Amino acid sequence: MNQTPRSRTVLRCSLLLVSLGAVAIACGEAGPDPMTTKPFDAAKQVTFNTPRGGAKVDPDKPLEVTVKRDEGRIMDVSVVDGTGHHLAGELSADGVRWRSTGALSAGAKYTARVSTEDAEGSPGTRTLTFATSAAKRELSVEFGPEEGEYGVGQPIIAELSAPVEGKAARAAVERGLKVDLKPGAEGAWHWLNDEVLHYRPKEFWPAGAKVTVSNNLQGVKIADKLYGGAPGKPLKMTIGDRMEAITDASSHWMTVLRNGEVINTIPITTGKPGFSTRNGIKVVLGQEYFVRMRGSSVGIGGSEAYNLPVYYATRVTWSGEYVHAAPWSLSDHGSRNVSHGCTGMSTSNAAWFYETFKEGDIVEVINSIGEDMDPFGNGYGDWNLDWTEWRDGSALVADTRPDGSSAADSARLRPRV
Known part of the structure; x- marks a missing residue:
């Protein structure tokens, strides 16, 4: 039979293996592959910096796992609490020390599993359970x-x-x-x-x-x-529903929308010069069927002093701005601004507004000559910050300004008036 060079080579190898069978068997007896060996108990190889006798671990201190340099190295460390959260850590380049980089939780139970290798390359494992002490603050x-x-x-x-x-x-x-x-x-x-x-x-x-x-x-x-x-x-x-009242202080009319569709238009009066209603987006804070409004409670006296019984009052600022019934200025509704900052309307319209709106609904004032609504401190003016400014107040997504400050540094919650 003719044989190609390749087939002759294969034949020679087969014969060689047969003739050296005893040698091949002897080589196989050198020992099992370390990767398939059952891991040994590494309790004597691995050391934790946890207290002896099951005492609780101080969560303010990092967790450390070590082995002696001449006794092998750490291959992997997994530390998990009772809720399944893993504790982050770093393994040294020589594999003899692992140290946690994440913070331990207080009053928690942990299970640490350590995989090692001895000086001969055989795998080992050790498991430790421990608890952290409760927080003092x-x-x-x-x-x-x-x-x-x-x-x-x-x-x-x-x-x-x-x-x-x-x-x-x-x-x-x-x-x-x-x-x-x-x-x-x-x-x-x-x-x-x-x-x-x-x-x-x-x-x-x-x-x-x-x-x-x-x-x-x-x-x-x-x-x-x-x-x-x-x-x-x-x-x-x-x-x-998305309820919005758009109060136009220039035209003296309020437009009410439900989910983007106009459902009512109401003639109104807003703050007169010197008491102009604040521009901006406000959020309904609460409602009072009856409230007595006194100028003295907000620092208004003299010829501008007032003491009025007010019905169907919907509050939009802590300092006393409401949407309410104002029957005493009925002839001015839709034509002039004569209030001390509130939005006034007829009793029937105020009753409808009172029954239609609830806490969290939107009242936006436009085209007033008054100041802008404060984002914080006088109600919920949160929506007067654009999204970039709002995110600037988060520690997770904040963009730091060139001077190192952020919106959160200057925003302060002022007391209610």
Whole structure:
């Protein structure tokens, strides 16, 4: 039989293997592949910096895993808490030390699994369970408003039990405050000061949306020796129709829209010169069927003093700006601005407005010669910041200005008047 050079070579190799069979068998007895060997117990090889006797670990200190240089090296470390969160860490280049870079949670249970290799390359493993001590200082969070149905302009408020300073600490807070919105929409937190932050979407809340706000900070390290406390009850809100009242102080008319469609136009009067109504977007804060309005309560006296019984009053600022019935100026509605800053209308129109609008609905004033609505401190003027300015107040997405400041540095929550 004729053989090609390749076939002759194969034949010679086969014969060689047969003749050296004993040698081949002997080579196979050198030992099993280390990759298929059952890992040995690395309890004597691996050392943790945790206290002896099961004492709880200080969460303010990093976790360390080490092996002696002549006893092999660490191949992998996995540290997971009871909720499935992994603790971040770094392995040294020589493989003899692993150190956590993420913060341990306070009052948590962890399982650490370490894979090693000895000096001969055989695999080892060790598992350790440990618990961290409870926090001595805890940060609690109170959400607002109360559970219920609100308009598309209602911001979410988070009030903290202790001041939180610094971008890293604030970012930790924001990551733990979860806002679940269905249908979804882009949104962000904005810090008013060290203890108060607001959340709003880029645009108004979608009509009919369901919002759930929860606190997932329990045990999470916020700052030095400050950890998140108990989560408390989640806040649940339902968003109603998109109700907007566009108050034109120049034409003296209000246009009311529901979900973008005009449903009413109302003749009005707004603030006269010297008391001009603030321009901008305001959010309904509450409603009072009857309220006695006194000029003295807002610093108005002398010839401008007043003391009036007012019905169907819908509040839009803490300082006393309302949409309300003003039957004493009926002849001026639709033609002149004669109020001290409120938006006045007939009693029947005010009753309709009172029954149609609710907390969180939008009242926007345009074409007034008054000042602009303050974004914070006199109601909810959050929507008067554009999206870039709003995001600038978040520690997670803020863009720092050239001087190193941000919008959050200058925004302060002023007391209600």
